Amino acid sequence: MKKNQGSFKFKLSELVLIILVLISGTLLAFKSGKFVLNFKQIGFSVVSSVEKGVSTVWGGITGTFTSAKQLRTLKKDYNDLVLKLENYEQMQRSNVDIRKENERLKEQLGFSQSLEEKNIPAQIISRDLDNLYSYITINKGAHHGVKKNMPVVAYQNGIQGLVGKVVEVGLVTSQIMPVYNLECSVSARVQNTRNIGLVSGQGDPDFYLNMEYIKKRVKDELHYGDIVVTSGENDNYMRDIPIGTIAEITDINYNSSLNIMLQPIIDFSRLEIVLVVNQKELNDKKESTND
DSSP states (O other), rough: OOHHHHHHHHHHHHHHHHHHHHHHHHHHHHTHHHHHOOOOHHHHHHHHHHHHHHHHHHHHHHHHHHHHHHHHHHHHHHHHHHHHHHHHHHHHHHHHHHHHHHHHHHHHHHHHHSSSEEEEEEEEEEEESSSSSSOEEOOOOOOGGGGTTEEEEEEEEEEEEEEEEEEOOOOOEEEEEETTTTOOOOEEETTOOOOOOOOHHHHHHOEEEEEEEEOOOOOOOGOOEEEEEEGGGGGGGGOOEEEEEEEEEEEEETTSEEEEEEESSSSSOOEEEEEEEEEEEOOHHHHHHHO
C-alpha cells in the first residue's frame, strides 16, 4: 500500500515540473516578442482574409443587383425602340396611304372638271351583293343636287366608264342601280362598227355583261377587246361612255343576232368614288377653266 502511494507522488511531481517548464518557456517567448509578432501576423491574415471574403461576396451581390438593374434598363430601352420603330413604320404606311389617296382624289378632280356636264362627286358607303338585284349606296342625295335617273360614271386606271344610274334619292344618300344589275338595260354601240344593241347585267359584278341585237352579218367585223360604249339615245346616258370590252362572241343557229359577252370597263370590287352627272347643266368648273 505504501509503495503505491510513493509512485503516485512521483508522477505528480513530474507533471508539475512539465507544466512549470511550459509556463516558463511561454513567458520567455512572450517577453522576447516572438509570439506577439506571430499572433499579430496571424490575426492580420485572418482579418484580411475575412475582409477579402466579405468584400468579394458583397461585390458579387452588388454586381448582381447592378447587372439586374442594367438588364431592366436595357430591356426598357429595347421596348421603347421597338415601339418607336413600329410607330415610324405606321407613320410611313399612313403617309403612303395619304399620298395614294391624294393622287386618287386629284385624278377624280381632274376628271370631274373635264366633263362637259355638271357632276357631283360621291363616295360609295355600302353595296348589296346578296342577290341578283344588287344596288350601290352613295353619300350624296337631294341636298347635294342628286336626282332620280341621273347617270353615274367613274374614272379608273385612266379610263372613264359607266357605273349605272340613280334609282332612289334620299336627303343625303342615294341608291345606284349598277350596269351588272339584272334589271339594268343600256342602249349601246360597238365603238368601231357603230352597230347598236342592248347591254344588260347578270346580277353579279364578277360576271360578264350581256349584249344583244347585234346582227350576225357584222360578225367578221367584230374583234375581242373591241370597246362598247353608250349610244346616247333617249337621253338616258351621255354618248360614247365606255361600258365594256368584247370578251366572247357566240353565233347561235336559231337566233338572228349574236350573243356577245362584255368584260366591264369598271372594276367594281375596287370602286370607291363615282360621279353623278346632271346632263341638263353645263360644268361651271370647265367653263371657268376654259375662260
